[in-house]
Every structure is written in C-alpha cells, then in structure tokens.
Amino acid sequence: xxxxxxxxxxxxxxxxxxxxxxxxxxxxxxxxxxxxxxxxxxxxxxxxxxxxxxxxxxxxxxxxxxxxxxxxxxxxxxxxxxxxxxxxxxxxxxxxxxxxxxxxxxxxxxxxxxxx
Numbered sequence: 273x274x275x276x277x278x279x280x281x282x283x284x285x286x287x288x289x290x291x292x293x294x295x296x297x298x299x300x301x302x303x304x305x306x307x308x309x310x311x312x313x314x315x316x317x318x319x320x321x322x323x324x325x326x327x328x329x330x331x332x333x334x335x336x337x338x339x340x341x342x343x344x345x346x347x348x349x350x351x352x353x354x355x356x357x358x359x360x361x362x363x364x365x366x367x368x369x370x371x372x373x374x375x376x377x378x379x380x381x382x383x384x385x386x387x388x
Contacts, residue, residue, distance in 0.1 A: 273373050277333075277366065280353045286336035288373040296335045299345070304332070308374065311367070326357060332370050 275286045296304040307328050334348050341348070356362060 275369060275373060277369055279333075279362070279366075280356055282351065284333070284337045285340045286333070286369070286373060287339045288336055292335060292374070295338060296332070299335060299338075300331055304335075304374070307331070308370075311370075329363070329366055329370065332374075333366060336370075336373060 273288050276283050277286060278284075293304050296302075296307075311325060311328055330349060330352070331345070334345050337348070343351075
C-alpha cells in the first residue's frame with residue numbers, strides 16, 4: 273500500500289509491505305507489532321513515557337518512508353519541525369495512517385479517543 277502524508281509543510285510518500293516488518297527490526301532492533309501494541313495502550317501512558325510514544329510513531333513513519341529516502345533516522349527527524357507535536361489533529365492522522373497501512377485499522381475507521 274502507498275500513501276502520501278503531510279507533516280508540517282512537507283509531503284512524505286509512504287509504502288508498506290511484508291518487508292516493512294523485517295526492515296523495522298533491522299533498523300531499530302525491536303518488533304514492529306510489539307511496538308504498535310505499546311501505542312494501543314496510549315490512554316494509560318504516563319506523562320514521562322510520552323516521548324517513547326512519539327519516538328515509536330516517528331520510527332514507524334520513518335520505516336514506511338524509507339523506500340523513498342536513504343537518510344538516517346536522525347536526519348529524518350531533523351527535517352521535522354517541533355511544532356508537529358503540538359498539533360493533536362496531525363498526530364491523530366499519523367496514528368490512523370499507521371493503522372491503515374499496517375492493517376491494524378480498517379480504512380476509514382477512527383482510532384479510539386486518547387485521554388490525557
């Protein structure tokens with residue numbers, strides 16, 4: 273599956289396939305779906321763990337974008353403006369896109385609301 277998302281003022285092309293699972297493990301040393309399960313427990317996340325959730329979301333976006341870019345994860349993060357974190361609508365769209373592309377959400381369904 274391919275999709276284009278907008279982060280800030282830039283568009284990023286994303287691609288998912290079975291290789292995404294292997295590439296994620298090769299790049300980050302953890303299992304993709306184990307990390308997604310941590311995201312699904314989002315409503316129970318402590319404030320001090322918020323950065324881990326953000327890192328996981330952007331790791332997944334990075335791996336989905338990797339077929340179109342050969343930059344490192346750090347360089348990818350350097351292209352993103354810090355303001356993205358304050359845009360809850362954009363973060364929600366990112367989460368939904370991840371769910372659709374990896375088959376954890378059916379297209380068009382909304383993720384469960386997150387409480388702080």
